[in-house]
Each structure stands twice: as C-alpha cells, then as structure tokens.
Amino acid sequence: MVESLRLAGTRRVIIVPMDDSTLAPLLTPEGWALLGSLPPYDDLDPLSAGEALREQGHSPALVAAALTQQRLRGRAETKFGPFASQMLFTPDGLEQATRLEVSAHHASRYTRAGLSRVADLGCGIGGDSMALAGLGLSVLAVEHDETTAALATVNLMAFPEAEVRCADAMDIDLSAEGVDGVFADPARRSQGRRLTDPEQWSPPLSRVLALREQVAALGVKVAPGLAHDLLPADCHAQWVSVEGQVVEAGLWFGPLAHEGPGRSALALRRGADGSSRAHVLADPDCTDPSAPPAQVEPVGGAEELGELVHEPDGAAIRAGLVAHLARALEAAPVGDRIAYLSGDRPPEPSLAPFVRSWRLREVLPLHLKALRARVRETGLGSLEIHKRGVDLPPEALRASLHLRGEGSETWLLTRLGPRDGSAAGARGAVLVVEPLVQATG
Ligand SMILES: C[S@@+](CC[C@H](N)C(=O)[O-])C[C@H]1O[C@@H](n2cnc3c(N)ncnc32)[C@H](O)[C@@H]1O
Incomplete structure (x- = not known):
C-alpha cells in the first residue's frame, strides 16, 4: 500500500x-x-x-x-558531514551513496560544461542529486524503488529546483524533460552481492552508455575495478581516492570530459586545516582510456634498490599510471609489475599526494628463519606489514614470529627483480622501511 x-x-x-x-x-x-x-x-x-x-x-x-x-x-x-543529521537513510542507500566531497567534484563538471538541467538516473537516496542541486543546477532525480525515492525526496527538500520521480530511469524521455546533462550511478549490488559483470548492473552499463546518443554530456559512476579494455575510447575515465582509499571511477563524456579522452587519478586528501584538497594525476601520452597501461622495467635485484620506496595511491594504480609515476619520480618498480617504486628522489609536492614514501633501511630474505632471527635480535613487539606480489597473509606471518619485545618496525613483503629466472630475479624479500615525512601541498 x-x-x-x-x-x-x-x-x-x-x-x-x-x-x-x-x-x-x-x-x-x-x-x-x-x-x-x-x-x-x-x-x-x-x-x-x-x-x-x-x-x-x-x-x-x-x-x-x-x-x-x-x-x-x-x-x-x-x-x-553535518548534513547527515537532516537526512534519511536506509542501510543500502547509505552504502551506495556517493560521499559529498566526491559528488561535489562530479557536479562541478556539469557547471563547468555550462549545463542547466541534469537527470540523475538511479538517484538512490540523493547523494549526487544534492551536490548537483547545491551548485544551482535543475535536477530530475529518478529512482525506481519507492522507499528510496521517498528518502531522496526528503533529502532534497532544501532544493526547490530538484524533483524526484519514482520511475524506471530508462523510460525517461530526456529531450521532453529538457535535460542537457545525464549522470548515472547504476546499482552494482543485488541481494547483498557485488555484481562484477557491468551487464548485470541496474541499469546495465551498455544501456547507460547508449544514452550518449541522446545527450552528449553523460557521466557514469562505475566500479573502480572495471577493466580498461571495457572503457569506451571516447571517455575520460577518472579514478577517485579519498585519504588513500579508492572509492570509484567516473566515466565522463562530451563536454564533461574537459581533459579529453584518457585516464586520470583524483586524490582527495585533507589538508592541515581539515579541508579537502583535490590533486589530479594524468599521463598526457594516454589518450585512449581502453589502451593497456604502459609498463616499466623493474630494478635488477636488491643491489639496485635506491634509498626510497614509493607506494602509489590506489587511484593512480587503477588508472594505469604506475609507469608515469615511476618516470616522474625517476624510480623503477622493485619487481616485475609490482607497484612499489624504488628511487632516490623524494616526491615533489605535486606527486606527494599520489605516493606513500618510505626510507629503505634494510632488505631481508622472505624466509621464516631469517625473519624470526630478526625479531629476536631487534626485540620486536609490533610490526606494520604491507605486501605486494606476495601471497602471504600478514596476520599469519605475524602469528608465527613470536613478537614479544618492545621494538616496532614496518615491513614491505614483496618480490624483487624481473621474473625472467635470472639469479637475482623475482625473489621474495622483506623491505624494512620507515616513513618519509612528506608535505601534501
Ligand atoms: C548506486 S545507487 C545510487 C546512489 C546515488 N548516486 C547516491 O549518491 O545516493 C543506484 C540506485 O539506482 C536505482 N536503480 C537501479 N536501476 C534503476 C532503474 N532502472 N531506474 C531507476 N532507478 C534504478 C537503485 O534502486 C539504487 O537506488
């Protein structure tokens, strides 16, 4: 009823x-x-x-x-933030909603493109619609679930230019509605399960992408794991991280892709004053988002490691920008296709938001006996463990090391060198590191 x-x-x-x-x-x-x-x-x-x-x-x-x-x-x-205290949620609606600092970036593409009326297709509880309306755009927010549409109506109450319609997004006549921009955030879960096939999303990705035949200004939020070869060649794909956590990728078409076709990473990080700062990394040589990411040769082995190890931000990794970062940092992967970069140069302020950098102290073999000896000799009581390219759960390693001392260290478990079977190649190693203090600008 x-x-x-x-x-x-x-x-x-x-x-x-x-x-x-x-x-x-x-x-x-x-x-x-x-x-x-x-x-x-x-x-x-x-x-x-x-x-x-x-x-x-x-x-x-x-x-x-x-x-x-x-x-x-x-x-x-x-x-x-503070808006939450005036909004209504369902657990699912909240889980799927775009956080405001990210939706503000989505919305700014529509104002930058000079658009006036945007259809938010599959608006959920209204996270993106709020940001669009908050920037003064007229919004037609469409949601097929009655309860969720009711919540969006409450959440958009402060915006007279936003209308919520309970309907199937694919039934909306965009030209009759006077829409000049579309945003879509297809549902990627069903009965608590994550759907990896974009054709199982609701609406399916291919149907959403076909909308650009009707409206050139199309933006689509997608799963960050979407394979590059599934990306349309005419989009700009941007992966977004918030405080180092990858949250989504956005596909931007027509006037919303002011950068032109390609791939980029957007890192949102809080500055010292608590405000969110946006940092963008793009490889100007990548103009086809569906092209495979460039690769770069790893170091030859432990003896070629530099003084620093940089771990790229997840958004840069997903955007296929590791080789670009390596060039910019004058660094090389520690191992074949391993996203730990070794070099001697600290990152410049423009790159610092895209890497976590450590000073390399020592290289240990990835052998339990050697690692237990290390724990005993240095009196380790706590270990921060990161890993790339090694199939060893940190918890299992920690449990087998009998950590009883007072000391603490940070270990990066990884593989060193090329995979070509050379004597020094592709060996498991533990890089003992300590943080390099860096300014994020
Ligand atoms: C990922 S959520 C959107 C979240 C939203 N961007 C936000 O920030 O709150 C996707 C929504 O699309 C709705 N949806 C899925 N298929 C739809 C369709 N064919 N028509 C309208 N809404 C649909 C789902 O019910 C769900 O609420």
Whole structure:
C-alpha cells in the first residue's frame, strides 16, 4: 500500500510505501518531531532511550524506527558531514551513496560544461542529486524503488529546483524533460552481492552508455575495478581516492570530459586545516582510456634498490599510471609489475599526494628463519606489514614470529627483480622501511 504524506513545515508531498515499517512512522508530524529531538546516536544509550520514549507514549514501532534512523545518521556523517543529521537513510542507500566531497567534484563538471538541467538516473537516496542541486543546477532525480525515492525526496527538500520521480530511469524521455546533462550511478549490488559483470548492473552499463546518443554530456559512476579494455575510447575515465582509499571511477563524456579522452587519478586528501584538497594525476601520452597501461622495467635485484620506496595511491594504480609515476619520480618498480617504486628522489609536492614514501633501511630474505632471527635480535613487539606480489597473509606471518619485545618496525613483503629466472630475479624479500615525512601541498 502506498500513501502520500505532507511533512510539517514543507511544501513537499512524500509518497511512501506504508508497509515500510522502518520509514513510514517517521514521515508523520509526530515521527519527524521525535527524530529531530534525539541527540546524536553516540550520545545515546539506545536501550534506556527506547524505554524512556515508550514511557512518554510513543509507539514501539516509531521508537524503533527513530533510533534506527539516528544510528544511520551517525554512520552517514563520514559521507555527508553535518548534513547527515537532516537526512534519511536506509542501510543500502547509505552504502551506495556517493560521499559529498566526491559528488561535489562530479557536479562541478556539469557547471563547468555550462549545463542547466541534469537527470540523475538511479538517484538512490540523493547523494549526487544534492551536490548537483547545491551548485544551482535543475535536477530530475529518478529512482525506481519507492522507499528510496521517498528518502531522496526528503533529502532534497532544501532544493526547490530538484524533483524526484519514482520511475524506471530508462523510460525517461530526456529531450521532453529538457535535460542537457545525464549522470548515472547504476546499482552494482543485488541481494547483498557485488555484481562484477557491468551487464548485470541496474541499469546495465551498455544501456547507460547508449544514452550518449541522446545527450552528449553523460557521466557514469562505475566500479573502480572495471577493466580498461571495457572503457569506451571516447571517455575520460577518472579514478577517485579519498585519504588513500579508492572509492570509484567516473566515466565522463562530451563536454564533461574537459581533459579529453584518457585516464586520470583524483586524490582527495585533507589538508592541515581539515579541508579537502583535490590533486589530479594524468599521463598526457594516454589518450585512449581502453589502451593497456604502459609498463616499466623493474630494478635488477636488491643491489639496485635506491634509498626510497614509493607506494602509489590506489587511484593512480587503477588508472594505469604506475609507469608515469615511476618516470616522474625517476624510480623503477622493485619487481616485475609490482607497484612499489624504488628511487632516490623524494616526491615533489605535486606527486606527494599520489605516493606513500618510505626510507629503505634494510632488505631481508622472505624466509621464516631469517625473519624470526630478526625479531629476536631487534626485540620486536609490533610490526606494520604491507605486501605486494606476495601471497602471504600478514596476520599469519605475524602469528608465527613470536613478537614479544618492545621494538616496532614496518615491513614491505614483496618480490624483487624481473621474473625472467635470472639469479637475482623475482625473489621474495622483506623491505624494512620507515616513513618519509612528506608535505601534501
Ligand atoms: C548506486 S545507487 C545510487 C546512489 C546515488 N548516486 C547516491 O549518491 O545516493 C543506484 C540506485 O539506482 C536505482 N536503480 C537501479 N536501476 C534503476 C532503474 N532502472 N531506474 C531507476 N532507478 C534504478 C537503485 O534502486 C539504487 O537506488
């Protein structure tokens, strides 16, 4: 059963499936007021708060819905900051939503291209629509799930230029709607499972990409693991990381791809003042996003390692920019197709956001006996372990090392040299490193 409700103090009518027990009680004047009166979830003892609210006469269903929503709002702060306290979520909607600092970058492509009305196809709880509307664009936010569309309507309440429509995104007549830009973020999960085949996404990637026959300005959020050879040659593909964690890739077409076709990495990092800073890395020689990434020769073996080891940001790795970074850093991979780069030069400020750099202290063989001896001799009690190209779980190694001392070290488990079977080649090694303090500009 579906019912429409008018929220107190707003002009918007929310269409909400009334059998949704987690949402319907909140979209009443009583429910909305109760939710607004709750302190942040971290300051609540849910058991005693629930009891007190029921004693005040609120129904158990409303109390449960309000406490659940307050918990989701708390979790949502990492994506939406202070806005989260005015929004509504489902666990799935929150999980899939684009965090605001990333959606702001999406939206800025539409304003930069001079567009005015954008269709957000598969808008979810409205993360991207909020950013588009926040930059003054008129937004048609389309979502086929009734509950999720209701949440998007609430979340976009502050933006009169945003309209939420509960419909199949593929049924929208873009030209009749006066749309001059499209953003799509296909659902990549089904029943809790991640779907790796883009044709199983909803809508399927090929159908979304076909929309550029109707609207040149198309942007699509995709899984960061999407293979390069599946990328259309006319897009600019940009991988995004937030504080070093890869979160997505965006495919940008027509006027939204101001860089032209190719691949790049966008690293978002907090500066010393807490504000998010954007850093872009691109290889000007890569003008076809579907081309295989350039490769670079590794060092010959341990004896050729430089003073520093740089680990590229995941967005740069996914964008196929390791060879470009290696050239720019005058460095080489420590092993064949290993994304640890060895060199002597610290990264310049423009490259620093794209690498984590360490000073190399020692090289040990990747043999349990030698590593146990190291632990005993140096009195190690804690180990930070990273690895690339080695199939050894750090936890298993740590457990077999009997760490009982006071000392601590950072180890990089990896393979050294080429894979060609030469005497020095492709050997397992442990690089003992310590952090190189670097400015992110
Ligand atoms: C990944 S989520 C979008 C998240 C959104 N960008 C945000 O930041 O909140 C994808 C959404 O598309 C919706 N969806 C999937 N197929 C659709 C279709 N054919 N028409 C409309 N919505 C669809 C799903 O229900 C889901 O809510």
